[in-house]
Amino acid sequence: xxxxxxxxxxxxxxxxxAIYSFLYKDNPFYKFAEHLYIxxxxxxxxxxxxxxxxxxxxxxxxxxxxxxxPFHTKELLIIPPLILSIMxxxxxxxxxxxxxxxxxxxxxxxxxxxxxxxxxQTNIFKQIEGTIISIPPATIEIVSTYYLNKLLVxxxxxxxxxxxxxxxxxxxxxxxxxxLGRWFLMLGFGAAxxxxxxxxxxxxxxxxxxxxxxxxxxx
Amino acid sequence: MRRRGxxxxxxxxxxxxxIQFFSPHPILRTVYTEALNWYRIxxxxxxxxxxxxxxxxxxxxxxxxxxxxxxxxxxxxxxxVMTILGFTYGTGAGTPFDKMYExxxxxxxxxxxxxxxxxxxxxxxxxxxxRNIDATILLVVAIIIMLGRVPVGxxxxxxxxSLPGLAEWxxxxxxxxxxxxxxxxxxxxxxxxxLKIILGIERSYLGRGG
Numbered sequence: 001x002x003x004x005x006x007x008x009x010x011x012x013x014x015x016x017x018a019i020y021s022f023l024y025k026d027n028p029f030y031k032f033a034e035h036l037y038i039x040x041x042x043x044x045x046x047x048x049x050x051x052x053x054x055x056x057x058x059x060x061x062x063x064x065x066x067x068x069x070p071f072h073t074k075e076l077l078i079i080p081p082l083i084l085s086i087m088x089x090x091x092x093x094x095x096x097x098x099x100x101x102x103x104x105x106x107x108x109x110x111x112x113x114x115x116x117x118x119x120x121q122t123n124i125f126k127q128i129e130g131t132i133i134s135i136p137p138a139t140i141e142i143v144s145t146y147y148l149n150k151l152l153v154x155x156x157x158x159x160x161x162x163x164x165x166x167x168x169x170x171x172x173x174x175x176x177x178x179x180l181g182r183w184f185l186m187l188g189f190g191a192a193x194x195x196x197x198x199x200x201x202x203x204x205x206x207x208x209x210x211x212x213x214x215x216x217x218x219x
Numbered sequence: 220m221r222r223r224g225x226x227x228x229x230x231x232x233x234x235x236x237x238i239q240f241f242s243p244h245p246i247l248r249t250v251y252t253e254a255l256n257w258y259r260i261x262x263x264x265x266x267x268x269x270x271x272x273x274x275x276x277x278x279x280x281x282x283x284x285x286x287x288x289x290x291x292x293x294x295x296x297x298x299x300v301m302t303i304l305g306f307t308y309g310t311g312a313g314t315p316f317d318k319m320y321e322x323x324x325x326x327x328x329x330x331x332x333x334x335x336x337x338x339x340x341x342x343x344x345x346x347x348x349x350r351n352i353d354a355t356i357l358l359v360v361a362i363i364i365m366l367g368r369v370p371v372g373x374x375x376x377x378x379x380x381s382l383p384g385l386a387e388w389x390x391x392x393x394x395x396x397x398x399x400x401x402x403x404x405x406x407x408x409x410x411x412x413x414l415k416i417i418l419g420i421e422r423s424y425l426g427r428g429g
Contacts, residue, residue, distance in 0.1 A: 043301025085264035109229030112413035113236025123406030160400025188397025194364025200336035
């Protein structure tokens with residue numbers, strides 16, 4: 001057993017324990033770590049994402065070029081988004097909050113315009129394409145595990161989609177199919193839940209591994 | 220004008236983005252790239268708006284000495300320190316900014332999310348009391364998936380079938396199919412909502428007032 005002498009490892013270990021102390025009850029150590037996490041993550045996001053990846057290449061550099069040659073056509077394109085961005089800050093004051101509608105409208109409209117073809121392509125056409133069973137050449141055995149699984153996928157997708165079909169009352173044959181659709185949805189939710197739990201547990205194992213091996217040096 | 224102008228802008232931006240999708244013309248490619256850059260610039264300022272709001276809330280808490288004001292100082296100071304480290308030393312490997320990321324930000328994030336393992340376990344205990352067939356399916360599938368992904372699961376076998384194999388099959392076929400059905404439903408909903416935004420039917424994002 002060789003306890004780490006690295007102050008950074010000690011900091012990480014103590015902060016990890018401070019967060020886990022919440023399992024007992026809410027306490028000052030947890031609150032300290034929680035507030036530290038908020039501050040550090042905002043600082044990280046501000047410098048690494050906003051400053052380095054947006055402000056410098058998309059605002060600072062074009063403005064520098066414009067300062068040297070004011071009629072550089074391409075860089076003039078920076079002006080409209082800058083105006084919209086400044087209007088966004090109008091939300092700080094209730095009297096000028098209406099100004100933020102313009103950038104909001106641009107973001108919403110653009111997002112909606114991008115979403116329509118993208119959703120059609122990836123979430124509808126591609127998913128339907130993946131569900132359709134292609135009939136194999138006569139030489140290939142049709143009743144194979146692969147085709148049975150594909151048939152099962154087709155049945156489940158149809159049942160789940162019919163579950164969300166509300167234009168007709170869920171009675172009779174449709175009612176029975178929608179019950180199956182609900183069961184299949186439960187199956188999907190159960191699988192997603194189990195998968196999420198395992199992902200969290202693997203994070204927990206990672207933290208325990210850090211505490212035992214990296215910090216305390218227990219092997 | 221305070222409403223009609225933004226609604227027109229949303230319509231133009233939305234239609235332009237739909238049109239550019241169907242054409243490989245260089246001018247439309249440039250429009251797309253520039254529109255995305257505009258979007259990112261506005262997003263940066265939106266982040267600044269959130270930052271100003273966060274700092275204003277914490278500074279108010281400190282100046283009025285409201286309950287927990289000491290923790291607000293921690294948030295303010297840690298934010299300032301992280302930002303100064305970034306601007307002073309950069310983000311290269313081994314810099315103080317990188318160390319703060321590796322030994323403060325990343326461990327805290329991983330620990331907070333791993334904490335959910337405990338709460339998921341206790342929540343599932345309450346939720347999974349199999350009262351009906353729906354809850355039973357949820358419970359059985361979740362247990363199969365969880366057991367199938369731990370070493371002990373590989374000891375559970377029936378002839379040539381194993382629990383990890385069953386978990387793998389559930390993930391690959393029934394689960395994928397159920398998720399696919401959901402995905403198609405969500406996509407149809409999102410497309411309808413997008414159309415409502417572009418056509419100005421959905422305008423709640425503009426907020427209240429004239």
